[in-house]
Amino acid sequence: MAEAERGGPMAMRQSLNGRWKFSCAADPASRAERFYEADYDCGAWDDIDVPGHIQLQGRGRPQYVNTMYPWDGLEDVRPPAIPRRNPVGSYVKQFRLTEELRSGPVYISFQGVESAFYVWLNGRFVGYAEDSFTPSAFELTPYLRDGDNKLAVEVYQRSTGGWLEDQDFWRFSGIFREVYLYTVPEAHVRDLQVRAELGDDYAHGRLTVDLELLGRADSPGEGGRAELTLKDADGNVVAEAESRFANGRATLAADAGRVETWSAETPYLYRVCLSIYDASGELREAIVQRAGFRRFELRGGVMRLNGKRIVFKGVNRHEFNARRGRSVTEEDMLWDVKTIKRHNMNAVRTSHYPNQTRWYELCDEYGLYVIDEMNLETHGSWQKMGAVEPSWNIPGDKPEWRGAVLDRARSMLERDKNHPSILIWSCGNESYAGQVILDASNYFRERDPGRLVHYEGVFHNRAYDATSDMESRMYAKPADIIAYLETDPAKPYISCEYMHAMGNSVGGMHKYTELEDRYPKYQGGFIWDYIDQALIARDRYGREYFAYGGDFGDRPTDYSFCGNGIVFADRRETPKLQEVKFLYQNVRLAPSREGVRIANRNLFANTDRWALSVKLYRDGIETFRWTGEASVAPGEEAFVPVRLTDEAAAAPGEYAVHAALMLKADEAWAEAGHEVAFGEGRFEVAAKADDAALAPAAGTLRVVEGDVNIGVHGDGFSVLFSKQAGSLVSLRYGARELIEAPPMPLFWRATTDNDKGTSLGFDAGLWYAASLARRCTGVSLEASASGGEATAVFDYAFAISAELRVRVAYTVRADGQVRVRMDYSGAAGLPDVPIVALSFKTSADYGHTEWYALGPEENYADRAFGARLGLFSRDVRELPSPYLVPQESGNRTGVRRLRLTDGCGQGLQLAASPAAPVECAVSPYTAFELEHAAHPYELPDVHYTVVTVAGRQMGVGGDDSWGAPVHAEYRIPADRPLSFAFTLSPVDGAVAARG
Template identity: 75%
Template sequence: MKATRADINWLSDPTVYRVNRLDAHSDHRYYRTMGEAELKAPMAMRHDLNGGWKFSYAVNVASRIENFYKQDFDCSGWDDIQVPGHIQMQGYGQLQYVNTMYPWDGLDGVRPPAIPVVSNPVGSYVKHFRKPESMTGPVYISFQGVESAFYVWLNGEFVGYSEDSFTPSEFDLTPFIKDGDNKLAVEVYQRSTGAWLEDQDFWRFSGIFRDVYLYTVPEIHVRDLFVHADLDDSYSVGELTVDLELLEQAGNTGAGAKLELKDADGVVVAASEGVFADGKLSIALDVSDVKTWSAESPYLYNVYLSIVNAQGELVEAIVQRAGFRRFEMIDKVMCLNGKRIVFKGVNRHEFNVRRGRAITAEDMIWDIKTIKANNMNAVRTSHYPNQTLWYELCDEYGIYLIDEMNLESHGSWQKMGAVEPSWNVPGNLPEWQGSVLDRAESMLERDKNHPSILIWSCGNESYAGEVILNATKYFHAKDPSRLVHYEGVFHNRDYDATSDMESRMYAKPADIIEYLESNPSKPYISCEYMHAMGNSVGGMHKYTELEQQYPMYQGGFIWDYMDQSIMTTDRYGKEFFAYGGDFNDRPTDYSFCGNGIVFADRKVTPKMQEVKFLYQNVKLVPSKDSLRVINENLFVNTNEWALDVRVLRDGVEVFASAGGEVSVEAGSEAVVSLALPEEVLKASGEYAIHATLVLKQDELWAEAGHEVAFGEYVFEVAAEESAAPAGTIRVVEGDVNIGVMGDGFTIQFSKGVGSLASIRYGSREFIAAPPVPQFWRAQTDNDKGYAHGYDTGLWYAASLARKCLKVDLSVADSGDQATVAFEYGFSIHADLRVRTTYTVFADGSIQVKTDYKGAAGLPNVPVIGLTFKLSADYDQTEWYAMGPEENYIDRAFGARLGTISRAVKDLPTPYLVPQETGNRTGVRRVRITDSQGYGLELNASPSAPVECNVSPWTAFELENAAHWYELPQPHYTVVTVAGRQMGVGGDDSWGAPVHPEYLIPADQDLSFAFTISAVDRRTK
């Protein structure tokens, strides 16, 4: 559409989404010469307009300053705002987070295509600039990302209008630009018809949040470039075709192009040339013995293009990276370079805790290094095209991409979880077809030259219909080299042809198996799974185990990569991570933005430990004398990495070897000898053999020595049974208390309290609050999502109150030990019993045994444990347990047996909302000491380890806090020892319970035991 004047009605007209905007084109770089210095520098034909702009904010359309764009309107007194950046992140308007509903739900009753009138903030931007002297030809402006609709004027003249927040909008400034000062004016609206198509699960921002720059072009310019780097049927010969299209300019007649393909060392491996006809040219050539591109080995060639005029003079130089690869469907299985691919993926929003979606190059580099270092090989750009740099990094580092167009209309068809598409957009509505296809075209045309992109996606959660189906038809027609993805057809199979693969969200493993065993016509992926909200990612192994069981199961993408929380300050000026509702935003979806395996400040969560292990491409299975190596890579031999082996005895390293060589071809397995010295495994104790593959040399994404695969084998060498500690004790049974005393210790039990009341070693008292049975854990986000508290809240009550029914005392005839037992009853069921027995030995150690006697008719138990408090002075821990990060019975595959030390304050994980955190399974020993090394040691048998949690807070304090700043200053170190805690789950966070094998039936009897003893500096 062409126009010379702006029209406010375009905002609510779905057929108007671009006015005077240039057609989309490839994102290639171009230069005036082939000089190495110029090719490595930023494009000289660009001029950056980022930085400070003058700015005026209006809460709605009626209150905006209408004529600000005119030449004689003085904006010098306006505020300053930074570009790129969101309006709402710079002190204006309302920060708001919502998930599926539209942000105006309940405030404005509009239906599409109408847009809210009262709540449509407007940002007016002005930038004065001087035309660069180097720009002697035409001048264009590129807005890389503006949310959600905007008008542009230059020197008082209307330039153009555009929607689609996440792809470039470019305009020709040549008719309006002048030498000297130029006034660029941009008016940004948060609501437009485009906003109906941008209902993603994210913070609702607006403004110019990506780069803005001017650019010019040479007298002959390649407007669009399409590099097809394919492979022949043998996957050994590269078939390169480069399609070029010139910008319509005078001087194009007789223009030609010379192509040189150079390898990574700069050596020319093939060359060709041609002459343009009607502004178009295709150059083709073959490359024998080609090095292929994959995430495992992302080899890139460079396509050097010299654009020449009729006289043969160089006019424009282009360098475009190319990766030869072939992605196709073979026998209903997606294959890369002829091999079945498995996506070990994650969904990634662009996000920064302080900048929102206006992320930096440093953010992207940190992200891709973290993704690669933790064995992920794929990213879905949820749910919009990303900045160009991200695709370049994925090409270079090796990441498979699902590139997703900017389309989500979730709130138009799903209401509170129910499928109700009565007013769904775009559906089959022809007035939305142009806008949707424009979004598809803008993405494909910009991104098509990136080998990392294997799949185009038609957007996210927009139901189904002809409009989206036509986007798939466009992708297929324009780019047959890639497949097309769309999950929404799951809800309406009339449009099943929209997606080349079966894609589902949050399907349970059983549902996936049912599909795979139904003779399906399409391979399966989970475009979203393992909803990583809070303390989650339990049971992930049930999905990854399908990879080798079903060829048509081809992986999935965890939701999601990073918490979307915003750094702000509380009323006392202390920073904290804020979520929906913290900015008085209504409506809101509160903390549902916290679903990352990475925190918003780019620190890795403990969930990553499990992800990294379950996503590793090489499985290592050690035994006492050998190592089974299963290489599930598609293309690389394990000899790319070094083998390191460690042997631990009772958590202490007794042997290590590094730099071993293991050669197993891709897709193969072998058993190799470990050849451990015989004397290493002779002594009695518990052994752990750790085998790892590590990088031999630095890579782009990690340094030499970084672990890429891990395996463990644990076994015991039995020792003779040790005798009870020698010595005598003295027992005093008073009316209320029972005292057991010996050399240097006094242990007291209280009949009145009904528990162990005092542990005194020397002059130190250790018990700040007596041990009591514990059945409740602070609910995780997943617990809350499936109403766990509603069903099991009686265990909360049982943890707060109990009745001591009986106290038994017995003293051994030998006089070297005494036993005190407490039996508890609970109001929630007459048959429920817990008996905790304390046996004090002559050396002052205390064996603690808890027997849980279950009862029928009660809900599953969250945890069966014993909790007590020490003074907060005991703030250091050393563990011999599964670790190093927190783990749970359904999230312990990535944990390993070893010794770790942590301060108590560092044991809880700061999930966005306080919840159960910090647990360790397989606990053999934990020492809890003060800064001088005095404290307690808890020991359990390696054959019957316990679970343990040490925290500054009780489960009830965590349960009742919505933010970490609401928790009290630590006064205690809270120790909880459990025989078993239920898993954390993670199939989804709104109804999926923990898998049955990781639950604790209330009628199941359970016993656990551990020993308490003193620790001082001499034994530390």
């Protein structure tokens, strides 16, 4: 090992990661029962990688279920009985001890094994453990021999512990975290607790370190001593202390004076340097532990950090990798912590189990608040298909489960207690309530009074309300939260899960974040969740795709319910992050023509640490920029005047003022120039009266009304309307045809996951039918007396309602522009409309888009707060978002202009008035093709570019994905008339280059 060669702490550790010999059995009866014996030959066995899941290495199949137990309907068992079908993995590793490990006691640490396992060394039984997500360690010293040693591990997928691990995730098994051997000095600090506390002034620190030794009779426990040196981030000594051991224990305490405090905004860490000496004064062990001075408390019914009211801008995070499952890497964790920080999230809940130790170290270093959650979920024992039915709930009040549950609580706390990032212990997730969980909560309080305790399940059984120090709810609607907060409650409120981010979601998030300023006891929430739990698989043609439940033949399953991430399974950012970043930002910027009003909602950080940038755009083109800085103290507001140059805002047009705070220098989580806060203001400069009028088009039109078609022809262009088809059928500029399928009214969008959760297809499926079939009831033509304009009007009726009417009018001008207006009449007695739009196809050759709209990412009526007005470009193939299940995506609101061009820069422009912008989506697929594809590979080959122009589309919602409707203000009542208009015109290469 390279670490051993270098010496130091890593020389006392020997990794056993890598290739192991492996055999897999479908059940215990068929396993290789005597494989652990020293003379049992496993040389012909297959190899398997450790760490890693058995099911992701070609043995067995992964299974995804949410609330039900994975054997539901397959075996009739109740806890603590174990299903008969219980896959067993038999692992063997041959190793020789490194030189550094031969002189002392040797232990083995399994950082994570799912879900229960036995260990043998050289044929002798070592031990047994369960609890998949905290380490298990065993001493190997009595069983070691010189030369080769045979380590045997037998892993069971099902165990009594499995009844406590009914989380919403893929069901795997195996040794999925690292395994290593280690030794310790003859005198060893077996337990270390660091308490870096703040005084009542929240400025002065006191450090207390408790030590417990494991050692021989001549160890420091018999007359030895410990020395402590506290160093700041620059290596300066801040405080020192010394203590002698008594009965193997010592406590060191030191006043640190005025300290730099730890928070997510300023994650300042000190180094606690400990030296352990024996009675003769010989140094036996040296330890360096990082610590952060902070104080987290519940005061006045409000959670406070370092005296300030905290708001959790959080996310739930599973450990996940699309190829490795829960066996995540250092690179995965670094990517996650940086992405979370870059998008203004300040908190993570480890849903629903303790994570790898390295994750907490990164949260300490980068600055994230953590709810550390113990490995407990028994969802399927008390909730069936959404109904609360705790007839056989565990652990409940059952004393036989108390030991297992408290062991999990202790294992988490004792491992993680020294991390300043952990503010709250959580008693697990969705396990109803009872005395056993209350006992776990009381254990946390007694063992670690410097943190609070969380548990949401008491919402369903208030007899155990004392389990949680805060009111925690899942997927409570804003109105429900307000109702609670209006009662002047004793406990503060958080949503441990909210904004169910399944597919195209996170609409209406602002309704939650707006509560931050209204109610002091509203203290934020944690989005569900961080990453899509989708696994890489191959379709029948060998192409990789993201698979969800059921794709591996796994039954029972909950199918695509594993796709709830604000990042995709391959860690690409989803468009949803645009909204999250904006609504979670701590600084609010309100720019105008005169300057920028800055409200600093940070608790500890002044805005002078960032650069302030102001840019002015006219119709999307930059006309002015200014960069400076502003010093606004945390919790304060100020106005920073910024004088625009006279010429910058002189010309008529629509102006947008963009203000941003950006990093001045590189941070660990982002490079200099990264935007940490953004705000936009808009104003218009009106044209003079003689400029404002639309000049009549020069030239004349030739109108030909045939028996079937109406042709309108001008200089270099031709427009054809069909009485038979009932629409515009040809728009030709020069030799280029821009209409492949005629524009038709559209009232249906490909249902999102949230739409399916509200049964949109059942309740509003008639709009699907209306979009596929309509009757053109009238065609009329009107030409202007000057010959400069001609208008073709189409009236449509629909079978779903005799009252419903749509009129689409196309006004062709002599300059080649075509003005389109759609009037939707509205009709009583119909369900809300998903979308009111006009949709058509053009050639897939027109595969590039340029937008003057709200962007840059997709946005919707209820998810446009994070969008900004500007010029954006993207290829058509990039516009649909690759959600796990194909669905509506790629929409932009506030569209003033859209250009659709080919490789030569030629194509079509769509324009709307800034006072009445439209919504647009451009996609290679129709709404109906998306609707009927369960996976992206089921979509057809691309032949067209589909353009959908909407007067309005309903929001996407996000309160939950199983029944919560889009909020009323973001729906489209069927009985409300709606009109919109836009203009079509040609784009040639020169125009595209200029724009």
